[in-house]
Amino acid sequence: MFLFELLKNEIKISSLNRGDSLFVAIFFLVTISLFPLGVGPDTITLSRIAPGIIWIMALLTSIVSLDRLLSDDLDDGTTEMLVSSNIDYTIIALTKIITHWLTTGLPVILMAPLLGLALQMQGSSIGTLIISLFCGTPTLSLIGTFGSALTLNAKHRGILIPLLVLPLNIPILIFGSSCVTLDNINFDPNGSFLVMIGILLIAITLCPLAISILLKMSIEK
Amino acid sequence: MSIQQPSVSKLIVSNLSTSRGGKMIFDKLSFSLAPGEILLVKGENGSGKSTLLSNLANILPPTSGKICLETRKTQKVRYIGHKLAIKTTLTVRQNLSFWCKLYNANNKFFEKSVKDFSLSHFLDFQINKLSAGLIKRVSLARLLIGESLLWILDEPYINMDKKNIELLNKVIEINLNKGIMVVIASHQPIQIDSHKSLDLAFSPPYLSNSQED
Amino acid sequence: MHFMANPNIFSKIMEALIPWVIVIFVFSGTLGLIFALFISPPDYQQGDSVRIMYVHVPSAWMALFSYLMIALGSLSFLIWRHPVGSLIAKASAPVGAIFTILCLVTGMIWGKPMWGTYWVWDARLTSMLILLFLFIGYMLIGNAFENQNHGNKVASIFALAGSINLPIIKFSVDWWNTLHQPSIFSMKGISVSNEMLTPLFLMAICFQSYYLLILFMNIKKQIAIIKINNHIILSISKKEK
Numbered sequence: 255m256f257l258f259e260l261l262k263n264e265i266k267i268s269s270l271n272r273g274d275s276l277f278v279a280i281f282f283l284v285t286i287s288l289f290p291l292g293v294g295p296d297t298i299t300l301s302r303i304a305p306g307i308i309w310i311m312a313l314l315t316s317i318v319s320l321d322r323l324l325s326d327d328l329d330d331g332t333t334e335m336l337v338s339s340n341i342d343y344t345i346i347a348l349t350k351i352i353t354h355w356l357t358t359g360l361p362v363i364l365m366a367p368l369l370g371l372a373l374q375m376q377g378s379s380i381g382t383l384i385i386s387l388f389c390g391t392p393t394l395s396l397i398g399t400f401g402s403a404l405t406l407n408a409k410h411r412g413i414l415i416p417l418l419v420l421p422l423n424i425p426i427l428i429f430g431s432s433c434v435t436l437d438n439i440n441f442d443p444n445g446s447f448l449v450m451i452g453i454l455l456i457a458i459t460l461c462p463l464a465i466s467i468l469l470k471m472s473i474e475k
Numbered sequence: 476m477s478i479q480q481p482s483v484s485k486l487i488v489s490n491l492s493t494s495r496g497g498k499m500i501f502d503k504l505s506f507s508l509a510p511g512e513i514l515l516v517k518g519e520n521g522s523g524k525s526t527l528l529s530n531l532a533n534i535l536p537p538t539s540g541k542i543c544l545e546t547r548k549t550q551k552v553r554y555i556g557h558k559l560a561i562k563t564t565l566t567v568r569q570n571l572s573f574w575c576k577l578y579n580a581n582n583k584f585f586e587k588s589v590k591d592f593s594l595s596h597f598l599d600f601q602i603n604k605l606s607a608g609l610i611k612r613v614s615l616a617r618l619l620i621g622e623s624l625l626w627i628l629d630e631p632y633i634n635m636d637k638k639n640i641e642l643l644n645k646v647i648e649i650n651l652n653k654g655i656m657v658v659i660a661s662h663q664p665i666q667i668d669s670h671k672s673l674d675l676a677f678s679p680p681y682l683s684n685s686q687e688d
Numbered sequence: 689m690h691f692m693a694n695p696n697i698f699s700k701i702m703e704a705l706i707p708w709v710i711v712i713f714v715f716s717g718t719l720g721l722i723f724a725l726f727i728s729p730p731d732y733q734q735g736d737s738v739r740i741m742y743v744h745v746p747s748a749w750m751a752l753f754s755y756l757m758i759a760l761g762s763l764s765f766l767i768w769r770h771p772v773g774s775l776i777a778k779a780s781a782p783v784g785a786i787f788t789i790l791c792l793v794t795g796m797i798w799g800k801p802m803w804g805t806y807w808v809w810d811a812r813l814t815s816m817l818i819l820l821f822l823f824i825g826y827m828l829i830g831n832a833f834e835n836q837n838h839g840n841k842v843a844s845i846f847a848l849a850g851s852i853n854l855p856i857i858k859f860s861v862d863w864w865n866t867l868h869q870p871s872i873f874s875m876k877g878i879s880v881s882n883e884m885l886t887p888l889f890l891m892a893i894c895f896q897s898y899y900l901l902i903l904f905m906n907i908k909k910q911i912a913i914i915k916i917n918n919h920i921i922l923s924i925s926k927k928e929k
Contacts, residue, residue, distance in 0.1 A: 259576040266569070267562050331558025335617075338532040338554035338627075339577055404846055408832035418829060418846060421821040422853050425860035432867055453856060460852065464845060474535050475838050 257345050260336075264353045274319050274357040282315050282362055286369050297374045304373035305383055305434035309427055312362045312387060316394040317419055319358060320402040321411050323350055324465075328406060328472060337473060343466035351399045351462065359391030379434050382443055386433040389450040390426045396454075396461040397422050403468035407475070425453055484544065484551075484624050485509050486531075486656055491540035493526055500526045501675060504540070508671070510624075510654040513647065515665055518675030524660035525557070525629055527675070531658060532556075532627045544625060550578055551624040555631065559614035563603040567594055567613050570602065571620065578621025588619035591646055607634045615643060618650075626650075626657045632665075640666075695911055698772045702904045709904070713897035720890030728887050737801045742887050744794035746895040747787045748812070751819060754784025754899065758826060759851035762844035774840045777847060778830060779906035783899055785823040791816055811865035815858050822850045 268274045289307050290300060327333045327346075336346055366387055370380040401419035405411045429450045433443040486508040493500045500523035508514055516524050529535035531542060532554035544552070561570055575585055589595050592612050602610060611634050618626055626647075632640055644667055647657055651667075659665060724742035731738035761777030764770040795813050796806045807813070830843035 256577070259573075263562075263573045263576075267565065329558070330562070331556055331560035332562070334529075334532075334534050334556055334558065335554065335560035336577075337534050338552055339550050340533070341577075400849065404829060404842055405832070407834075407838075408829065408842075409834075410828075410832060414825075414828060414832060417821065418825045421818050421825065421857070422849065424818060425853070425856045428860040428864045432864065435867070449860075456852070456856075460849075464849065468842065468845065471838065471841060475835055 256341065257349060260341075260345065260349045261352055264349055265356060268353060268357050275361045278315050278318065278358045279361045279365055281318055282311055282365055283369070285314070286311050286373070290373070301374040301376070302438075304370060304375045305379070305431045305438075307373065308366055308369060308383060309386075309390075309431040312359075312366075312391060312430075313394060313420065313423055313427055315362055316354075316358050316391070316398050316423075317401075317416055319354070320398050320415050320419070321405075323354055323399060323402045324469065325402075325406055325411075328469075333469065333473060343469050344462055346469060347399070347403075347462045347465035350402075350465070351395050354399055355392055355395040359387075359395055362391060363387045375434075376438075379438055382437040383434050385447065386430045386443075386450065389447055389454060390430040393426050393450070393454045393457045394423060396457040397426075400461045400465055400468075403465040403472075406468065406472040426450065429453075486625060486658075487541075487543040488531075489541050489543075491527075491530060491537050491542065493523070493530055493535070493537045495526065504673075506671075506673060508625075508656045508658070510656055511651050513651055513657040513659065513667060513670045515670050515672040516658060516660040516675065517662065517672055518660075519662070522675040524675060528554070528556070528627050528629045528658065528660050531625075551622060552627065553618045553623050553625070554627040554629075555614055555617065556629045559610065560617075561602050561610060561614050564601060566599050566601050567605075568598045570613060571598075571616060574617050574620045578623075580621035584620045588616045591619055592616045592642065608636055608639050611635055612639060612642070615646075618646070624655060626655060628657065628659045630661055631659060632661055632663060695772055695775065695914075698775075699908065699911055702907065706901070706904055709897050709900050713894060713901055716890050716897065717894040720887050720894050723887035723890060728883050729881075734802065737798065738884075740794050740798045741884075742891045744791060744798060745888060746892045747791040747794065748816065749892060750895045750899055751784055751787040751791055751816065753896075754780045754787060755819060755822070755851070755854070757903075758784065758847045762847040765840065766844050766848070774844065775907045775910055776903065777844065778840070779903045779910065780899075781823055781827045781830075782906070783902045785820065785827065787895070787899075788816055788820045788823060792820065809865070811862045814865070815861045818857055818861070819854070822854070826850065 286307060289303075293299060293303065324333075333346060337343070363384060366383055367380050370383055375383070398419055401415050401422070404418055405414045408414055429446045433446040433450075436443040436446065488507065489505045491504040492502045504527070506514070516527060518524050526535065530537045532552060533542075534554070562573075565573075571585055571588065575581070578584075589598065592615060594613060594616060597605060597609065597613075602613065605613070611631075615631065631643060635643070644665070647667060651657065720742065724739055728739070728742075730736045757780040758777045761773040761775070761780065764773030765777065792813065795816070799808055799810075799813075800806050826843055826847055829846050830839050833839035833842065
């Protein structure tokens with residue numbers, strides 16, 4: 255399937271071009287290590303706010319590479335080439351969403367256990383955190399790519415993208431971090447997981463469609 | 476898979492009109508192109524050459540009118556616009572192999588393309604280390620990758636020296652004889668014998684079947 | 689000029705309505721304020737500070753109503769390419785943002801005597817704050833493009849995404865609030881008596897007519913701008929010929 259080839263090429267480019275995953279990992283690591291410095295090294299405080307910190311940083315990490323995610327291909331003519339070669343806009347949108355998740359969501363998930371430990375989280379809460387990140391980060395990529403598509407050719411994209419994307423992502427932040435909070439106080443976090451999966455399903459049905467419409471609009475403008 | 480007869484895949488454009496931003500770019504344009512024919516689209520900047528080519532390449536849908544090309548579905552159109560669709564951080568080889576996958580082409584096409592555009596020395600160079608003319612040549616190498624029927628070239632001669640232009644013209648002439656259709660937008664005359672031309676500067680635009688004089 | 693066809697009818701209706709809207713606005717506003725400030729009784733717990741409710745609650749309603757109008761206008765613009773839809777949506781945004789700010793500010797002023805602090809992460813205030821972000825986002829994205837028509841379409845898509853997301857945000861914030869239970873007080877505590885309902889109702893009408901008035905003036909402005917631009921383009925193209 256061509257989606258797979260496109261994806262392979264995309265990942266090759268993003269690993270060579272921007273070093274996305276590495277950049278994301280470093281951003282995530284450095285910013286999170288600022289919190290103990292700002293809040294103080296107190297173990298109880300840190301372990302209480304750790305899930306929130308990690309989720310907020312996951313949210314912020316998901317938007318750092320958004321400004322170039324779609325516009326690079328639009329500017330250098332790759333999107334036009336793919337469209338003129340009968341590649342559907344939806345395929346292009348899906349490729350970008352998956353690439354975004356692989357280069358930002360996945361590194362965040364991989365680093366989360368380490369940072370959770372550093373922030374004094376308990377072993378079981380770290381497990382819950384990882385599951386919550388698995389349920390939530392794909393939605394962050396879907397909504398993030400949507401935000402990137404909204405701002406194609408826009409002025410001041412750097413400010414616009416966070417302004418548009420972050421409010422839309424608030425439910426994910428709330429349910430994601432509450433999973434771990436609930437687990438800490440020995441409540442069943444399954445409800446939050448289910449809500450996050452529900453939101454993910456809504457996002458999966460709507461975002462690729464909206465992104466392909468927006469891509470088409472920016473090409474045909 | 477049946478082999479598409481060249482005679483079936485004529486390009487027929489009828490009553491094509493396109494407007495952008497409420498402004499009519501061109502109105503009721505009709506022409507046709509048979510296999511082995513080349514069409515030069517002339518006109519000043521802003522006369523709608525690029526728009527017409529985008530219409531033909533299925534990038535921009537026309538406001539009204541029809542573009543008939545039998546084999547639209549089979550990825551047999553090669554469009555090379557102002558933006559070259561080259562990934563500058565990849566090597567020449569990586570770009571070409573990506574196109575091979577895009578057009579389901581095997582290694583034979585890859586080697587043919589490298590040979591015809593004499594890129595063999597630069598295969599493992601990163602694109603951003605190459606000169607503008609060379610980058611242009613790499614982008615044109617896409618024409619020879621995979622089976623194609625229609626080439627759409629938007630100002631291909633920009634950034635090219637005399638040698639490169641001759642190279643491109645040679646490739647075009649060889650492939651015209653193989654039954655490929657070519658549409659070129661250019662504001663300068665082309666050195667290819669017996670081409671049709673379409674001048675967008677006049678309204679209504681007309682099609683002349685001028686032999687090169 | 690098929691574009692102007694619909695807005696033309698719309699502006700005629702608008703012109704006919706404007707005097708009536710002004711009358712209703714002044715009338716309900718005066719009456720509502722008299723009721724709110726003098727006739728209605730003070731709350732047995734909160735005293736006179738409850739009177740800010742007559743501004744706070746209608747502005748919250750109108751903020752939501754404005755977003756609803758943006759969403760509906762955007763929907764009609766995207767599906768039926770109805771230019772009036774886009775005009776209504778764009779004109780509703782600044783008014784909606786003002787109502788949201790008004791709601792937040794009055795909420796803060798009300799919060800000081802009630803909670804002892806200006807800002808509490810109460811579920812309603814928090815959702816209102818997020819609604820304000822959506823309003824700001826909508827206004828900025830609409831003006832971020834050189835091609836205004838493209839900007840309108842993109843903003844409409846964002847407005848729809850926001851309207852799908854808004855119930856989810858509301859739900860999540862309510863849920864988050866019950867999880868953390870920040871304050872003992874909550875605004876749900878007020879039982880609204882009949883004497884309070886009259887000024888509330890009058891003020892709601894006043895706010896609604898104010899919204900319509902601003903909406904109409906905004907749309908008139910936008911149509912005027914479009915006309916001027918078309919005129920300029922026309923005269924330039926005539927000169928060129």
